[in-house]
Amino acid sequence: MALSVLENIKPIFKTKCPIVVYPSSGTGAWEAALVNTLSPGDKVLMFETGQFATLWRNLAVDLGLEVDFIESDWRHGVDANVIESKLKEDSAQNIKAVCAVHNETSSGIASDIAAVRKAIDQAKHNALLMVDSISSLGSLDYRHDDWGVDVTIAGSQKGLMLPPGLGFNAISDKALKACETATMPKAYWRWDAMLENNKNGFFPFTPATNLLYGLGEAIKMFEEEGLENTFARHARLAEAARRAVKAWGLEIVCANPAEYSNVVTAVFTPEGHDADAFRGIVLERFNMSLGNGLGKLAGKAFRIGHLGDFNELMLAGTLSGVEMGLAAAKIPHQKGGISAALAHLVDE
Amino acid sequence: MALSVLENIKPIFKTKCPIVVYPSSGTGAWEAALVNTLSPGDKVLMFETGQFATLWRNLAVDLGLEVDFIESDWRHGVDANVIESKLKEDSAQNIKAVCAVHNETSSGIASDIAAVRKAIDQAKHNALLMVDSISSLGSLDYRHDDWGVDVTIAGSQKGLMLPPGLGFNAISDKALKACETATMPKAYWRWDAMLENNKNGFFPFTPATNLLYGLGEAIKMFEEEGLENTFARHARLAEAARRAVKAWGLEIVCANPAEYSNVVTAVFTPEGHDADAFRGIVLERFNMSLGNGLGKLAGKAFRIGHLGDFNELMLAGTLSGVEMGLAAAKIPHQKGGISAALAHLVDE
Known part of the structure; x- marks a missing residue:
């Protein structure tokens, strides 16, 4: 059973590389990626796309790595140009890894990993590329091999549709090679x-x-639907969710439409309206738990999840709950979000 | 839910100390105990009760600790006298921790942890006491507080009757204090x-x-049966299993009756009879998977598990499978093991 699962999971990562699976959360798989490839005091370059990028940074610092954390506003994805210039400045090749979160669950931003790869190549830099695909794998198109990712970090509880408790590392030859000389303590x-x-x-x-x-069952579900169909489904559902948000007249946290996440939409409540109070009303009235604003977005935003095992009618229920919740919480908005979403779903 | 589980699990460890729960295997909880309390190069004293003590030693070495591993024959528990003399020799108090496996799953040996505590006290040594109760917790009487254990390591998949995937550390005040100055990298x-x-x-x-x-459900099951009744059940079932083994004329791996494990009985096959071939026949004929001999016991012993959610008739089925398997595999033995076991079960 283990052999077939370890083999059949590879197409979901779009890789021929080996994949290891830990009994752990995604946080454990972050740690695994770093301790296997790096040595104490090594420098890593990370980009602040939101709360999870920040937590990964904190973890790296705890482990004794030196982190150059490129600050950002939690409304934009990884800026490949900044990565490129940082790497070009590093002529001594002191930066050992570039770490990026593919889909930032906290802010609803999907970064362009191919662009990050290109930035590393343009800078002729030897750094490893490590990518957190915890909330994107199996929902967004993810390409470990094509994008030249050295370590992909994933978890069981998002697109893989499982309970939490499995952490994954997909490992390139270059990362395996780095492991041979990495001296971070590990067991x-x-x-x-x-x-x-x-x-x-x-x-x-x-x-x-x-x-x-x-996981074996989840893989069968992907095989039945066809991976590209799964991605198309998430794109269609996500676009419907965004049309609802725009019809309500609310603002999406992600400021760049090219970086809209197809697995989660983070939405600002209008100035002066507490997002958690709104979430509380939705929970009490409609028994629906919306994602909260994390870190810098606490109280300012709520999140609509539309990943994994999710379909049109589940989205319709979700958006109806949000629309009624906005009314119940007396948050200024226009009606018609749900209608805009349904119009998109029936047409596409 | 989390708050009540974290509180209600304490009586099973017989402790008032805080308990942390990781998404991990028991191996992860071993690592957690060491990295939170120790610094690189610290010396720890460990005792070779079997395969799991050996694996914990290997993990400590991987993490950069200096291990004084007291070798033994996998037929005896931790020798508290040796611990005491080792600690007395260490007048500089260089040994930072004494690590012991309460129940060695590989050899069916339950060590006397109270005696280890006494040895540390007699030596007036300041070392932390860390105990692996992965396969004993909830099946054998275990006393974190009474025995002055500083870190108890546990897992979900044995006496707690759950699937694998939770690792536990119960943490004494002294261990928490050690954590403040421990410098092993950790996140x-x-x-x-x-x-x-x-x-x-x-x-x-x-x-x-x-x-x-x-885990919440498992705790309710312990509360319903009463923890001391659970221990008595395992003692009764284990004694019945041992009477069967003795009636067959086979030898129990554990050489000291005072250290017989009440959760697993490891049994030698007679010289010249491969234990794994025997296990294969039992699996094929009766669809029962006996534990294999691990490490030094590979091919020489098999293991009868009788831990967790286990009762008289499950044991009767198990022992019947072994008795028929011994006949099918043409392993020299006397009949009557199952009868000896039933006689004990009906009388006690």
Whole structure:
């Protein structure tokens, strides 16, 4: 069972590289990516797309890495131009890794990872490219091999439609090579022990067995729908959600339409209207729990999730709950969001 | 939900100390215990009770700790006298922790942790006491507070009757104090972030939610049966299993009856009879998977598990499978093991 799951998960990452699976959260898979490839004090370049990029930065700092954290406003994706100029300045090649979050769950921003790859190449820099695809994998088009990603970090509880408890690393040859000389202390996260055991379908310690069986089922669901169809479904549903938000006259957190996330839409409440009070009313009246604003967005924004096992009528229910909630909470808005969404869904 | 689970799990550890829960295997909880309390190069004292003690040693070495590993024959528990003399020799108090496996799953040996505590006290040594209760918690009497354990390591998939995927650390005040000055790099395993978030029922990263709900149910099952009744049940079932083994004329791996494990019985096959071939026959004929001999016991022993959610008739089925398997595999033995077991079960 393990052998087939470890093989059949690869097309979802669009990779031929080995993938290791930990009993862990996505945070554990962040840590695994860093401790296997880097040495104490190594410099890494990270970009502040939102709360999760910030938490990954904090984790790297805790582990004793030196982080150059490119600050941003949580309304834009990774700026590949800034990455490129930072790498060009680093003629000594001190930067050992560029870390980017593909889909920022906190702000609803999907960054252009191909552009980040191009920036590294243009700068003729040797840094590893590590990408967090925790909330994008299986919902947005993700290409480990085409984009030249060295370590892809993923988790079970988003697009893979499983309970939380599995963390993933997809590992390029270059990352495996880096692992040979990396000196960060590691035991639980050791790729070498994992890969050696995986060859025969074993693990170096007890895996999260039940979730692996679930993963096998999730893979079958992707195969049945067809991965590109899954991505198209999320694009269609997300566009409908955004049309609703615009019809309500509310502002989407992501400021660049090219970077709209197709898995989550973060929405500002109007100035002076607390987003968490609104969420509380929606929860109480309609038993629907909207995502809260995290970190810098706390109280200012709410999030509409539309990832994973999600369809037209689930979205219609969700948007209806938001529209009624806006009325119930007396938040200034125009009616008609749900109608705008349905018009898109029926046409596309 | 999280708050009540984190509180109600404490009586199972017999502690008033805080307990943190990771999305991880027990191996992760081993690592958490070490990285939160120790600094690179610190010396730890460990005792070779079997395969799991050996794996914990390997993990400590991987993390850059200096391990004094007291070798043994996998047929005896932790020798508290050796611990005491090692600690007495260490007048400079260089040993920072004594690590012991309460129940060695590989060899079916339950060590006397109270005796280890006494040894540390007799030596007037300041080392932390860390105990792996992964396969004992909830099946054998375990006393974090009474035994003065500083870090208890546990997992979800044995006595707690859950799927794998939760790792636990119960943490004494002394261990928390050690954490303040410990310099091993850590992020995912950080107790401080975990405890700070737990205060309000939160976690620093996504927990293994479904297993936490399961843990709530497991705790209710312990409360219904009564913890001491659970221990008595395991003692009765284990004694019946051992009577069967003795009636068959086979040898129990654990050489000291005072250290017989009440959760698993490891049994030698007679010289010249491969234990794995025997296990294969039992699996094929009766669809029962006996535990294999691990490490030094590979091919020489098999293991009968009788832990967790287990009762008289499940044991009767198990022992019947072993008895028929011994006949089918033409392993020299006397009949009557199952009868000896039933005689004990009906009398006690």
